[in-house]
Amino acid sequence: xxxxxxxxxMQIVPVILGVTLVVFLIMQMVPGDSAVILAGxxxxxxxxxxxxxxxxxxxxxxxxxxxxxxxxxxxxxxxSLKNNQPVLEEIMIRLPITMELAFFSILITVVxxxxxxxxxxVKPYSFSDIGVMLVALLGISLPSxxxxxxxxxxxxxxxxxxxxxxxxxxxxxxxxxxxxxxxGAAIVARMTRSSMLExxxxxxxxxARAKGLKEHVIIYKHALRNALIPVITVVGLQFGxxxxxxxxxxxxxxxxxxxxxxxxxxxxxDIPMVQGGVLVASLVFVxxxxxxxxxxxxxxxxxxxx
Amino acid sequence: MNSLMIDKKPLLKVTxxxxxxxxxxxxxxxxxxxxxxxxxxSFELFPGETLSIVGESGCGKSTTGRSIxxxxxxxxGDVLFKDESLTKxxxxxxxxxxxxxxxxFQDPYxxxxxxxxxxxxxxxxxxxxxVLPPNEREARMLELMKHVGLRPEYLERYPxxxxxxxxxxxxxxxxxxxNPEIIICxxxxxxxxxSIRAQILNLLKKLQKDLNLTFLFISHDLSVVRHISDxxxxxxxxxxxxxxxxSSLFNNPLHPYTKALLSAIPVTDQTxxxxxxxxxxxxxxxxxxxxxxxFNTRCPFATDLCRKEEPKLRELESNHSxxxxxxxxxSS
Amino acid sequence: xxNDVVLEVKNLKTHFISSxxxxxxxxxxxFVLRKGETLGIVGESGCGKSMTSLSIxxxxxxxxGKIVDGEVLLNGKNLVTMPNAELRKIxxxxxxxxxxxxxxxxxxxxxVGEQIAEALRLHQGLSKKAAWAKxxxxxxxxxxxxxxxxxxxxxxxxxGGMRQRVMIAMALACTPEVxxxxxxxxxxxxxxxxxxxxIMKDLQRKIGMGIIFITHDLGVVxxxxxxVAVMYAGQIxxxxxxAELFKNPLHPYTQGLIGSxxxxxxxxxxxxxxEGTVPSPYDYPEGCRFAERCPFARSICSEKQPDLIQYDEExxxxxxxxxxxxxxxxxxxxVTT
Numbered sequence: 001x002x003x004x005x006x007x008x009x010m011q012i013v014p015v016i017l018g019v020t021l022v023v024f025l026i027m028q029m030v031p032g033d034s035a036v037i038l039a040g041x042x043x044x045x046x047x048x049x050x051x052x053x054x055x056x057x058x059x060x061x062x063x064x065x066x067x068x069x070x071x072x073x074x075x076x077x078x079x080s081l082k083n084n085q086p087v088l089e090e091i092m093i094r095l096p097i098t099m100e101l102a103f104f105s106i107l108i109t110v111v112x113x114x115x116x117x118x119x120x121x122v123k124p125y126s127f128s129d130i131g132v133m134l135v136a137l138l139g140i141s142l143p144s145x146x147x148x149x150x151x152x153x154x155x156x157x158x159x160x161x162x163x164x165x166x167x168x169x170x171x172x173x174x175x176x177x178x179x180x181x182x183x184g185a186a187i188v189a190r191m192t193r194s195s196m197l198e199x200x201x202x203x204x205x206x207x208a209r210a211k212g213l214k215e216h217v218i219i220y221k222h223a224l225r226n227a228l229i230p231v232i233t234v235v236g237l238q239f240g241x242x243x244x245x246x247x248x249x250x251x252x253x254x255x256x257x258x259x260x261x262x263x264x265x266x267x268x269x270d271i272p273m274v275q276g277g278v279l280v281a282s283l284v285f286v287x288x289x290x291x292x293x294x295x296x297x298x299x300x301x302x303x304x305x306x
Numbered sequence: 307m308n309s310l311m312i313d314k315k316p317l318l319k320v321t322x323x324x325x326x327x328x329x330x331x332x333x334x335x336x337x338x339x340x341x342x343x344x345x346x347x348s349f350e351l352f353p354g355e356t357l358s359i360v361g362e363s364g365c366g367k368s369t370t371g372r373s374i375x376x377x378x379x380x381x382x383g384d385v386l387f388k389d390e391s392l393t394k395x396x397x398x399x400x401x402x403x404x405x406x407x408x409x410x411f412q413d414p415y416x417x418x419x420x421x422x423x424x425x426x427x428x429x430x431x432x433x434x435x436x437v438l439p440p441n442e443r444e445a446r447m448l449e450l451m452k453h454v455g456l457r458p459e460y461l462e463r464y465p466x467x468x469x470x471x472x473x474x475x476x477x478x479x480x481x482x483x484x485n486p487e488i489i490i491c492x493x494x495x496x497x498x499x500x501s502i503r504a505q506i507l508n509l510l511k512k513l514q515k516d517l518n519l520t521f522l523f524i525s526h527d528l529s530v531v532r533h534i535s536d537x538x539x540x541x542x543x544x545x546x547x548x549x550x551x552x553s554s555l556f557n558n559p560l561h562p563y564t565k566a567l568l569s570a571i572p573v574t575d576q577t578x579x580x581x582x583x584x585x586x587x588x589x590x591x592x593x594x595x596x597x598x599x600x601f602n603t604r605c606p607f608a609t610d611l612c613r614k615e616e617p618k619l620r621e622l623e624s625n626h627s628x629x630x631x632x633x634x635x636x637s638s
Numbered sequence: 639x640x641n642d643v644v645l646e647v648k649n650l651k652t653h654f655i656s657s658x659x660x661x662x663x664x665x666x667x668x669f670v671l672r673k674g675e676t677l678g679i680v681g682e683s684g685c686g687k688s689m690t691s692l693s694i695x696x697x698x699x700x701x702x703g704k705i706v707d708g709e710v711l712l713n714g715k716n717l718v719t720m721p722n723a724e725l726r727k728i729x730x731x732x733x734x735x736x737x738x739x740x741x742x743x744x745x746x747x748x749x750v751g752e753q754i755a756e757a758l759r760l761h762q763g764l765s766k767k768a769a770w771a772k773x774x775x776x777x778x779x780x781x782x783x784x785x786x787x788x789x790x791x792x793x794x795x796x797x798g799g800m801r802q803r804v805m806i807a808m809a810l811a812c813t814p815e816v817x818x819x820x821x822x823x824x825x826x827x828x829x830x831x832x833x834x835x836x837i838m839k840d841l842q843r844k845i846g847m848g849i850i851f852i853t854h855d856l857g858v859v860x861x862x863x864x865x866v867a868v869m870y871a872g873q874i875x876x877x878x879x880x881a882e883l884f885k886n887p888l889h890p891y892t893q894g895l896i897g898s899x900x901x902x903x904x905x906x907x908x909x910x911x912x913e914g915t916v917p918s919p920y921d922y923p924e925g926c927r928f929a930e931r932c933p934f935a936r937s938i939c940s941e942k943q944p945d946l947i948q949y950d951e952e953x954x955x956x957x958x959x960x961x962x963x964x965x966x967x968x969x970x971x972x973v974t975t
Binding site for chain 3: 362363469471499500501502503504505507508511526528529530532533534553556566567568569570571572573574575576582584585588589
Binding site: 201202203204206207209210211212213217221222225226299 | 729735739742743744747760805
């Protein structure tokens, strides 16, 4: 197990290289010149050139890239082009907010998804099953920004139960977390259902029945633990989508998180901020995946043998 | 048959065949793990005979069949087919020889393409091996169907339309389509119900007689082996422990494992049952087989010698070889 | 004699209802099991032997399976109509089961000791500790070395033979009156099969339960069973004591089955075979279900279905050959020709 974790940690290096390279190249390809945007409208050609020189944007591409990589491994993600703040510092202010949002969203994804999936699977093709699966289908189909606006309209504006936007109290977390977690919950519900139905047809469930166990013991003790194994993988994959989703949700609910920071930086062509943001987001994703795979092995010891 | 065998040249000669599988390592520093599925076995297969390989799961009997045909590349040893080395052949030459050596598997359904009619399947088999020009294939197909006891109109049907026994007949017809000399039957009747199994066994015997075929018959079922074989070879953990004429092996088994194996078979006639030898424990893993004689962990007669030195396969009686240090003492 | 009867199955019918029609998997099965006796149910695939065994504890997958008729009486109480809660007190306690596939019949993520202990806590009200101790004891009883260590392991750490031993330990933990063993050794190698059969016989002597032994292997039947019921196409076609069955099989199907076995102690050129194939359970013929494949069939066989009749005190057979009607039809045919 330790070997497995070490091996996975070593894989992070190529991930960093790949992510930075791709982001770097994309930022070069997007139209718009950071120096021009930074200098502001109506700035003279000389000012722009001076700025370019200062920022090192006139150097050849590969030189820019390699110096950037070199700095990363020293823990320096550069400075924002906009306000010259260290990128790492800026990220560290916003990362906890996004992580908090992600955590509560995943919580909603898992809890809501599992409960719905189990309700469906216990009595397949019943009214409760069909009802739950219809809601799940909606959950998958609705775009999160639309769902966010809808929830905001109902609970904040009409009913006035919850704050419209911002990030100050637990009450602020509720709507964004639901918005972000709903799609995942729907997918987890469907996965749990099909995984449970498969497990319930297994021989060892028949053995458990032959033992005289009550139906709820069979479901929770014998079936669920086995059914969870594929669900863990799905939850892990959901996390990736979730990081993407924060971009939208943070914008809708005006939350000053990492996702919104990246969007704003893209708009101002603040390349170091974009690169830093994406890099950190990717690292988080890699670590979460490692966590999921480790959990998967704990739940399913048999794969250790192969 | 046996007296004839001596002056006949073997059709297939297997020498020191080895099939080791190296397990994938989790990490760079882990010790290499090797499964010795087949570990240096030698035997000969004579024209017209049926040689059976018996043993329990993990003994390497199926792997042996696959290695001979290089379905898995053997890791050591040689296989001569009519004095030609199969292991040294190019892929192209090997394809030609595969027409001479055909295989029938346990699950005929898995080895039949569900989208092809029986006619297409047989036609394709003949086309690949170029056994007959297209205009003569029709007659040959009808002949094949007759050989395996299927109605000619079944040629137009798909595999899913047949029962298990019929599918095995189709498997046999396809093997016969290319006029093979040797047929390797890998657990070919193991999945069939007894009444159907009897039909297929009778068919195989009849075909052998009519077409002068040579069978390498791989099975875990000793009563089937006794029925179909001329000679029998018993394997345990990748090694041959005993090889002999059928009657000699069944009436006078020399290796303690063979004795235990024979006594373990449940028989319908309880009056003929011999005293059962119940072996202790499970077959050890081929990953780290026991040192010395591989059977020593379960053998009731094992001594220190057995735990140290691996016994060689030696001919104790004519056409009866055994790999046991104490075969003489135990048989008297 | 009838005092000894622990389990009685009367006219059991289990049908599978689907869009393809009604498959009569079990179609009127009767038998009794006495205390300490082993009853074998043999037949080829699809004959309904496994479905019969699953129907006893109402473990058939439902839907599409349904027990449509009949009674299963455990000491006189009918299990077919019993409420679920009451039936659960019988499952794993007074009647338990072991299955064919030791590889898949144990829960892969629960230690085997716990899988045994949970039945003990449930049915015998043992404390967690006492149940675990009993579970370890049972694992030792079925001949697994170092039971304390093994009890904590999960199924993938055990060999196939050991898993089947664990299944037996689980089934016998609550000293049941009836053990239903559905092809318990079919997936095992012969030397391991010999071990398992020996353990089962040994424990039967100790516990005294009746065993219903489902198998397709006539050799295993000869080793294990006192009585044998031969099933064909959802029905019992012959019921005899074991020695008699192999010496003097009555039903042409049984005769064919025994004849098609290769003999271990004599040479044969050709095996006896049964021509044709089993009829579809969706569409059984009107008369005797074996008539189409039977070498003795006459006109009456395809016209009317024979009953399972008493042949002598201990034997029953479902065949026209042993009835008066047979003689009548024989003379009729002689007269017309």
